[in-house]
Amino acid sequence: MGSRRPLRLAAFALAFSALAGTGLAGQTVRSQADKPLGVVELFTSQGCSSCPPADEFFAELAAKEDIVALAYHVNYWDYLGWQDTLSRKENTERQYDYMRAFGTRSVYTPQAVINGRSHVNGASRREVDGALARMEKSGEGMRVGIKVSRTSDRVMIDTGDAGNGPSDAHVVIVYFDPPQEIEIGKGENSGRRLTYWNAVTGIQTAGMWHGKAQRYELPMTEISKKGGCAVLLQSVGKDGLPGPILGAAFIHKP
Template sequence: MAFAKPSRLAALALALSACAGTALAGELEKPQADKPLGVVELFTSQGCSSCPPADEFFAELAGKQDIVALAYHVNYWDYLGWQDTLSSKENTDRQYDYMRAFGSRSVYTPQAVINGRSHVNGASRKEVDGTLVRLDRTGEGMRVGVTVSHTSDRVMIDAGDAGNGPSDAHVVIVYFEPPQTIKIGQGENSGRRLTYWNAVSDIQIAGMWHGKAQRYELPMTEISKKAGCAVLLQSVGKDGMPGPILGAAFIRKPDRL
C-alpha cells in the first residue's frame, strides 16, 4: 500500500473527567492485574490490501491477557472505493500525531505502534513480538502499575508511583467495539469477509498524572454503555504529541451489567 500524504493534525480528544480518590461508596471489587507486557496500537483500514494479514495477527494479540491491543481504523484510504465502516477522523489524527512524534514523513498501513515508543509493520509477527520483548527487557515496557477496580456506580483507576522515572502523563481512556465481521463490498478487498477486533470508537482524556500514586474515578454509566475500554498512562511531549506509554490496563465491566 502506498504512503498517504500528511494532513493537518488535530488536538487530542476532549477531557472526560478525573478526581482524586476519596472514600468509596459500595462494595469494592477485586482489582485487575496491573502490568501487561505492552501495548500494541494497530493502524489499519478495510480498504488496504496489505492489512488483512495484520488484522488476522492482531486478532491473536487481542486474545492475549498480557497485551493491551487496540485497532485504529483510519479513513485516508476511503478514496480507493470502500469507506471503512469502523474508521474515524480521530483515529487518523492519532496516527498523524505519532508520525510527528517519530519524526516520520508519512503514515502507512498496517502500522503497529508499540508502547508509544516504536513502530513496525503490523503484519510482521517477528517485528511486533520482537519489539515487545526488547522494550520490556530494556525497561521501556509498562513501568507504572495501573489497577482498575469498581463499585456499583463508579470505576476507579489507580496509577502507581513512578519512583525516579517520568513525572507527567495523560490518563487516556480508549473505547473500542466488540468483534465484528464485515463484508467488503468494493475497493482492494472487495468480496472478502473480514473480522475486526477491538476497533477504537472514541478516545478521551480522564486527567493528568504527575508521577505519584493517584486515583481517578469514572461513572459506571459511562463505562457500561461502551462495548469495551482500556486505560493508557501516556506521556506527552512539549509539542503535545503522544509519547511513551508507561502503564496500561483494560477496564472490564462487572458481569452483572
C-alpha cells in the first residue's frame, strides 16, 4: 500500500462545551458504567474473504456491555470486485495512522486494535480476549472513568481524574450505524448475507482533556440523528497519530 497522509481528528463546530462544574443541569434520565473492560476497533471489509469470521466474532463483542466495540470498514479491497457499502476513506486513514503509530509497514484485514495500544488478528478470539485480559491486568486497560448521562436536551460526559497517569488526551466522538444485514453481490464473499454491527460513520474530536475531572456537553439533537455513538479518551502523539485509549463509554440514544 502507498503512504497516506496521517489522519488529523478534526475539531467540529457543534455546540460542544467543556464545563468545570459537576452539578447536573436538569434531571438526569440515564447513566452508565464508567470503566469498560476495553475498546476493540475492528478494521474489516465486505470484500475480504478472511473477514466474515472476524465480523461474526465482533457481533459477540458488540453485544457485551463491558466492551466498546467499533467496526471501521476500509476501502482498499474494493478493487477485488465489490465496493464495501459501509466503507469510508476516513476509516482507512485511521488504520494507516495506527500503522504508523505501531511502526509497522502495512495494513491488513481483519485487524483488531485493542485499547489503541496493540493489534491482533480480528478473527482470533484467543488473541483478542488475551490482549484485553493482559492489558486489564497490566494497567493498560481503561484507567480513566467516563460517565455518560443525559437530560431531555443534552448529553453530559464526565471524565475522571488521571491521578499520576497521562495528563493529556483528545475527547473523540465516534458515530456508527445500527446493525445492518448486507447481501454481497460480487467479489470474494459473493452470495453471502452478513450482519455488520457498529459500522463507524464518522470520527470527530470534541475537545481536550488535561488529566483532571471535567465535564463536556453535547446537544441531544446530535445524538438523536445518529445510529449510535461512543466517546473515546485517546492520547495523541506530537505527530498527530493515535495513541493509547485511556477511557471509553457508549452514548445511548433516548
